[in-house]
Amino acid sequence: MEEILEEILYNLPIKSLLRFKCVSKSWHSIISGEAFIKEHLKRSIAKDETAGLTGLTHHKLLFTYRYKYSDQTHDWLSSCLGSCSLNCNQLLPAAIEPTLYDRPDPYVGGVTISGSCNGLILIRFGRISRLILWNPSTTKYRVIPYPSFEQLPLSNYYRSSFGLWYNDESGEYKVVCIRDDGWCYQTKVYGSKTDSWTTIESFGRRLQEGSYCGKFVNGRLHWLARLDYSSTRRCRCDIISLDLAADDEKYKYETLSTNCIDYSRGAVFLRDLGGYLGLMHLTDDADVNVWVMKEYGVRESWTRVWTLSDFVVDIVERGLGGGTKPLCWRKNGDILVVFGKYLFVCNGKNLLRKSRVGKLDDRVFSIVYVESLLSPSMIGHQQ
Amino acid sequence: MAAETGTPTTLTLKSNDDELFSVAESAAILSVTIRNMVEDGCAGGVIPLDNVDGKTLASVITYMNGISAIPADEEKKKSYRDKFLSDKDFETLADMVLAANYLNMSCLMDAVSAKIAQVMEKKSVGWVRRKFGIENDYTPEEEAAVKEEHKWTFEGVETDDDN
Incomplete structure (x- = not known):
């Protein structure tokens, strides 16, 4: 009987499941069970995989947007978080749902999305150096201790890149922080099992601009790293990948070639396109090309799947090319793209779906996440 | 066959x-x-x-x-x-x-x-208990605590018409 009940419950959205924990103690324990949570996630991903990008019901959009507020003396510009459904009525603007941080506090400052996997999001509050692992679907979150690094002499400016990594089998999460002091790199890994940071070997190459959030694809974290020290955005890059599965902390970096891209013709950004590695090539003539590595690790499988200049509509609305960002790709050729204030689902040169999201603008950082029951607070601990 | x-x-x-x-x-x-x-x-x-x-x-x-x-x-x-x-x-x-x-x-x-x-999907906890024939085995305090933890999930629930 319990199996039949579980079959039914796998079809429910997170909000209903959380409410139905109130039905009885046995329902509470089914819905809170690790096996149920994993299977629910697996099925949600599988259902949206077969549905194509026009019928996503288990995935949502999460984005940071600019927020202006004033006190007696100043106007402040900060960033906060919004979320919306990807399956909303195309005729109405998408409803933006209130979420963790929708009204910035001057003390806390702006917010950055620093990692995402399996419905868990790594959030960073820059001004107060705080990291939060958050599940927007359940609203639960957990503070992760901020990494501390050796203060280097002659270093007054540094950049940090984060990434969130998950092990399907053990349920353990790890957070990576790569700190670049300009002439020296330090890398640390936080494990949910040990609840502490350890230093690991650094890759030792500068990350390309816009690559400050590691992309979790195929069980590994990825960043775009420069092949030389040229200061322009045009230098050639490789993708570096990091597998954190080893228990002895002998983590290995590997490189994935991106030879398909002509780096002399503009800037390149690494994207997680819903389980596929993607490259967004922003060319000098303000065109955008999206490349997908159709088969993970196979250099020959890089394919150009989308080109902005194929779409002449709404050219005024989209503003500059910077407002175009691919979010998700599927084997049937569907691609989800932020396009100015719009979300487009395209296939080849066809526009399949278009919806307006009021708060999107050309500064947004947006990701697509799957709704899951995974808890940020009990991960990797044996129960 | x-x-x-x-x-x-x-x-x-x-x-x-x-x-x-x-x-x-x-x-x-x-x-x-x-x-x-x-x-x-x-x-x-x-x-x-x-x-x-x-x-x-x-x-x-x-x-x-x-x-x-x-x-x-x-x-x-x-x-x-x-x-x-x-x-x-x-x-x-x-x-x-x-x-x-x-x-x-x-x-x-x-x-x-x-x-x-x-x-x-949008039904109340009471509706689910009735339809599935489930007895509420929480004490009132326990139930209130579980409800409080997930208060936001009780917004937008349909009123029970038992259909």
Whole structure:
């Protein structure tokens, strides 16, 4: 009987499941069970995989947007978080749902999305150096201790890149922080099992601009790293990948070639396109090309799947090319793209779906996440 | 599988309230339970289905006939399933999910489970307890605590009309 009940419950959205924990103690324990949570996630991903990008019901959009507020003396510009459904009525603007941080506090400052996997999001509050692992679907979150690094002499400016990594089998999460002091790199890994940071070997190459959030694809974290020290955005890059599965902390970096891209013709950004590695090539003539590595690790499988200049509509609305960002790709050729204030689902040169999201603008950082029951607070601990 | 013969084989199914139904073997073997019986050679006479009543079995047979008449086109099969389930009330769906489970018909099981979930999605906790026949085993304090933890999930719940 319990199996039949579980079959039914796998079809429910997170909000209903959380409410139905109130039905009885046995329902509470089914819905809170690790096996149920994993299977629910697996099925949600599988259902949206077969549905194509026009019928996503288990995935949502999460984005940071600019927020202006004033006190007696100043106007402040900060960033906060919004979320919306990807399956909303195309005729109405998408409803933006209130979420963790929708009204910035001057003390806390702006917010950055620093990692995402399996419905868990790594959030960073820059001004107060705080990291939060958050599940927007359940609203639960957990503070992760901020990494501390050796203060280097002659270093007054540094950049940090984060990434969130998950092990399907053990349920353990790890957070990576790569700190670049300009002439020296330090890398640390936080494990949910040990609840502490350890230093690991650094890759030792500068990350390309816009690559400050590691992309979790195929069980590994990825960043775009420069092949030389040229200061322009045009230098050639490789993708570096990091597998954190080893228990002895002998983590290995590997490189994935991106030879398909002509780096002399503009800037390149690494994207997680819903389980596929993607490259967004922003060319000098303000065109955008999206490349997908159709088969993970196979250099020959890089394919150009989308080109902005194929779409002449709404050219005024989209503003500059910077407002175009691919979010998700599927084997049937569907691609989800932020396009100015719009979300487009395209296939080849066809526009399949278009919806307006009021708060999107050309500064947004947006990701697509799957709704899951995974808890940020009990991960990797044996129960 | 049945030997090649000129006429399609017909099976007789018996519900637990002793109703008899004739159904083409080719449709009936959508049920793995029935298929196993046929393959084991137990299908000569009447196949008793002890866990399914006549009303539910009639409905399942309608489904078997309908879906097996559709050629291999997943889109068409899906729209048949949607239409077949669209006018069923909760009690009928609940009987059907039990029957689909007993008869081991995964396509019907998946479709009915999804339909029940769709009906439940915006319902109250009280509605679910009544429909599933579940006794609330929380103390009032425990229930209040669980509710408080997930307070936001109680917004937008439909008022109970028990349909």
